[in-house]
Amino acid sequence: GELWCNATWDQILCWPPTPPDTQVLLPCPPYKGVDPTKHAHRRCTSQGMWQSRWPSNPGEVKQGWSNYTRCFIPEMKELMDQLYATSEEDAKLKLHVAEKGRIIEMIGLSISLASILISLLIFSHFRSLQNTRTRIHWHLFVAMKIQLLIRLTLYIDQYIVRGWTLSIT
Secondary structure: OOOOEOOEEOOOOEEOOEOOOEEEEEEOOOOOOEOOOOEEEEEEOOOOOEOOOOOOOHHHHHHOOOEOHHHEOHHHHHHHHHHOOOOHHHHHHHHHHHHHHHHHHHHHHHHHHHHHHHHHHHHHHOHHHOOHHHHHHHHHHHHHHHHHHHHHHHHHHHHHOOOOOOOOO
16 A cells, blocks of 8 residues: 555666655666766655656656766766757757768668679679779778778667667656
8 A cells, every 4th residue: 555666667777666755776887978886866756656857748757767867977978968058859859860860871881882892893703804903993992891891780780789769868
């Protein structure tokens, strides 16, 4: 019959069931830009519900809010302050533009890789093109192909393993 805040997963940490009027501290996750020696916190209200960041947002009232602001290293805090300097909507727009820019960059890198592969195929297929000058170009294209493969692999890794979202909450 007692009120308790439910155990909650906030996409980063799992928060345990908590009695009312209690603040829970958990170690910060070991992510880039985060100090794992510090603690994130979350508060259970006297009504047995997780405290929200903005009480006017009904969707957030049900889920609650985890405060990770103490977790960030000073450089990351400065970047976030610059990102959210004007408004949260402006920050979301900037992150949306960055996400779409990354997609366009990946498309461009893929087209470049396809073009380089076609060029290498042409250089290796036609005997009349096999001379010192084209051999230098062939080696340059191989180096460019390796560089493109590395960048695309890193971006695909970010997309699959870490998720595509760039949102900072």
